[in-house]
Structures are given as C-alpha cells and as structure tokens.
Amino acid sequence: MALKIIESCVNCWACEPLCPSQAIFEAHPHFLIDARKCTECEGDFSDPQCASICPIEGAILDAAGLALNPPGSLTGIPPSRLAEAMVEIQAR
Amino acid sequence: MELKVLGQESLPNAAGGCASSGCGGSTDQLAHLPEHIRAKVHNHPCYSEEAHHHYARMHVAVAPACNIQCHYCNRKYDCANESRPGVVSELLTPEHAVKKVLAVAANIPQMTVLGIAGPGDPLANPERTFATFRALTEQAPDIKLCVSTNGLALPEQVEELCKHNIDHVTITINCVDPEVGAKIYPWIFWNNRRIKGRRGARILIEQQQKGLEMLTERGILVKVNSVLIPGVNDEHLKEVSKVVKARGAFLHNVMPLIAEAEHGTFYGVMGQRGPTHDELQALQDECAGDMAMMRHCRQCRADAVGMLGEDRGAEFTLDRIEEMEIDYAAAMEQRKAVHAAIEANREAQRRKSGESFVSLASLMPKKKELRPVLMAVATTGGGVINQHFGHAREFLVYEASAQDVRFIGHRKVDLYCSGGDTCGDAETALQKTIRILGGCEVVLCSKIGYEPWGELEEAGIAPNGEHAMEPIEEAVAIVYREMAEAGLLERPVEQPTRASA
C-alpha cells in the first residue's frame, strides 16, 4: 500500500512538507515516495495529502497504477483540448 | 486621484513630501496618506512610483510550495529569457537566500527592499520564509522585508509576520465574489483537503479579506494586486477596488493577465486573451476614482535583482556569491552614503521640475483645448533620460497634457521572448518595439541610430535625443510645450482626456 510519484512531477515542493510519514523526498529528476514509509495517510487524514495538493494531473499514482488526479480533474482542461493546444504550439 | 493645480506648488513642502509632480500619479496618489505612511513608502521602489527611479529591490525564491491553483499559473515553467511572476532559475534554501541578499545589498547599494514572492506562496512555506526573515532582520537591519501572498494562510501568519522588519504586505485579490473566483481558482488546499470550485473560492476570499483587515489594524501597509482577466473579472475589479479600500488597503495594482499558450497555463491553453494597453489603462483610471493606483509594476520574475525593469540576477548566482567576501558593516555605511546622495538628487530634481511646470502652465494658451500626448521614455533609472533607444528593454510611458505630466505605465519590449531567429519570430526587434510603442507620439532617449530614426518617424513616432540626462518629466513638459507652440496639439480632442479622475 503506497503511492508513487512519476515523471510528470514538476518538483513544486507542495507535497513534501505535508506528508505525515516523511515518505516524500526530493530526488532527481523528480520527487519520490519511499514505499516502505507511505501509509496512504491512513490514520492521519481522510485524503492522501500529497495527492490533495499536487497541482499536476497524473503525477501521483495509487498502488494499482491509477492516477489519483486523472487528466482534466484539476485544471478542467479537457484532455483533448490540451493535446490540440500542444500540437498547435509545437507546430509553430 | 486628484489633479494637482499647477503653479501653486513650485516649492517642495517642508514636510519632505513631494510637492511637485514626482512622476505625475504617485505623489498625488500618496498625498492622501499620513506622513508616517509616506515615510514608509518613500524609498520603496514597488510602492512609490517616484522611488522606483532611484532604488532597487530583489526577490529571493525560497518558497516553492503553493496551497492554491490559479488559472494563470503554471508552476512548471522556467525560462531564463522570460520576465514574469512565478518564473525563477534557482530555488534557494533560506541560508543561501540570506547570503545572496547580503551580497546584492553590498554590491547594489541602491537596494532597499527584499521581497519573497514565490513561485509558490511565501505563507504556505512558513518555515522557509520566516527562517529567511529572521536571519535578515538580524544581519541586515537596514533592509526592508516584504511578502506577496495569495492570502489563504494569511490570517494565521499575521502575528509572526509582524515580528519582522516588514512595513508592507502585498495580497493578490482578483475577486470578492466566489462566482467570479471559481473562474480563476480551480481549487484550494484547505484543512488537509482539496476544495474545488465556488466553495474553495469563497474560503480564499474570506481569508484574504480577514488577513487584509488584520494587517491594517496592526499598522502594516497593504497593497492589493489584481490580475485583469478580460471577460472574467474586468468589470468586477472596480468592486474589488472599492472593497479593499474600505478595508484599509493603501494601493491597488491592476496588472495585465499574461497568457501565452506556450506557458502551459489554463488560460494560455484555453485561449484566454490578456488585456490591451488601452483596456488596462482604462480600468486603472476607473478604479483610480476610489483608490490610489500603481502603474509602474513590472510583473517581475520571482528572483529579480536590481532596479525595476532591469534584472541583474545573473551576477548573483549561487556559485558567484560563494566567491564573494562580504563585509556587511562596511556595506551598510556605504549604503547610507549612497542613499543620502540619492535623496539629495531627488530633492534637486523636485525643485527643478517644479520650476519647469510653472513655466509650462503659464505658457499654455489657456483658451484652446490641447489634446494630451503620450510619450515613451528610455531610462535606466535615476529619473533621467539616459538610455540608448536600441538598448531599452522597456519604455516608460508618460501622458503630457495642459495640466500636468503623469506617468501612466511601462511597456516591455521583450515581455515574452526577444524573438529573433531562435524563436522563429518573423517580426524584427525594431518592428516589435514600434508596435509596442503604439499610441505614443514621441520617444525620448539619450541617443538613437539612423535606421530606427527613419522607421519610427514613418510610424508617426517622433524620435527625440535632445534631452539626454535631463529629468524625465521636465523633458516631457518641454517637448509638449514645443508641440503646442508648433500648433501640433490643437486638433479637436477625439477621446476625452484621461486626466479627469
């Protein structure tokens, strides 16, 4: 039972100070969660703290590999619109 | 904001407040403030428009974490060529930040203010922010400290803030209505939960207003920053201006939204546009009826160093400051001397421009309606025209009218990217500058090359290098008078003059 931070993390530091288990640490190229320490915040908070403040959709996964903040859930930008915009920008 | 009556204020008043225009707006705006408050802002480049010609500031990026999300922010972005809030090149530990501040203060004696403004929210990182403040209060007592916050954690941090060498706090308040807020803030992190939409926005607004009141009760000056987002909060900002003034804020700074798709922000990606120069000025003028407005904000990088509009950050990277030997006691002595010289110079300029305004007013043909004229000025600071046209990365824009000369804003030449080959920008730097100067009829600089001279003239902007090293307002007044005498200003006024607030 542990969460995982993946490469889309932007190292914004928001999650690190909030973790009740000190499971999150600064690493390169991105922050990491020590799986042995992560409790998914059980017993401390009703929501996993890292996933509740992380501004990046898809950066934190649960044990099953599913994004706690799936695409579109935080920004409200539909994933298709985002993809379109990225193509437009790269084509410049 | 009141218009000053010309000819009655030819001498600086004894209290040391600025009797003459001091860049138009600022002195008028601050004139309503009690003396002890004016003393506080007197040498703060971000609070006093006049001071920003003379004094420098720096920001340190020690507070990366943020407890809310704004639709105009992307915490991922870092570009060394870009100057806008939230952008930094290196994140500092409090220890490194203190070292950097001492190094900069010793090398740029005009520096008076250290600010912590993100990326992230300083008060969402209380340990790092206050560790920096504590050390500086002790080691550099002559430097004022300053924070800029989104306000969510403000009420709980007010007591701690008041313990430090802080005169002012900036709160970014974009709305006072949760309905509007929900369009700007998708979520906040509050009481260990993510709260989305209107509910989140309501809590944020309540915290901001509560924090504002708590600060003003304790005698700390509060400046309110608002981001002007066309179609989202443009109309609403007039209400914001009223509300924050009623709660004791002393200055309102309405800034234009920056939203390029390549910044990857929500607004950028969704195609939300930023305001035009005219829209921004119109709104600033409308809010000015209720509130002192700040117009010289440069939307600096969160690690900017130096005079407003310049960035000397590259001189003070971590490896460079490691090598510097700083004797801060000696530096403090030197700073004192430099500041005294600046004040003497300001005083002299004040007297001078006081004189020129009297003559300006008396020479104006009283009966004819003269239209106001926008002029752009290239300066590196000091309140004088001292920059080569081609070196200017920004221009200060002044409006001259038969009543006075006032500062109305600045325009950056390289706000997003310097263009050129690397960015595939087809527009040349000169064309871009000319476009950015749109609406200005004169550009004052210390020197200008032959080629841009011709192109500027063609675009209807008169280049003028005759007033190099002269005080800005005086030169603007002289040029305006010359235009009046040459009969260039007697066309019927198409738009109402802005100087009506």
Ligand code: SF4
């Ligand atoms: S889920 Fe909780 S315990 Fe696990 S890393 Fe995130 S904050 Fe720490």
Ligand code: SF4
């Ligand atoms: S909050 Fe998200 S993006 Fe920020 S450091 Fe943690 S995992 Fe990375």
Ligand code: SF4
């Ligand atoms: S408060 Fe500042 S850092 Fe946080 S999301 Fe808003 S703009 Fe970005």
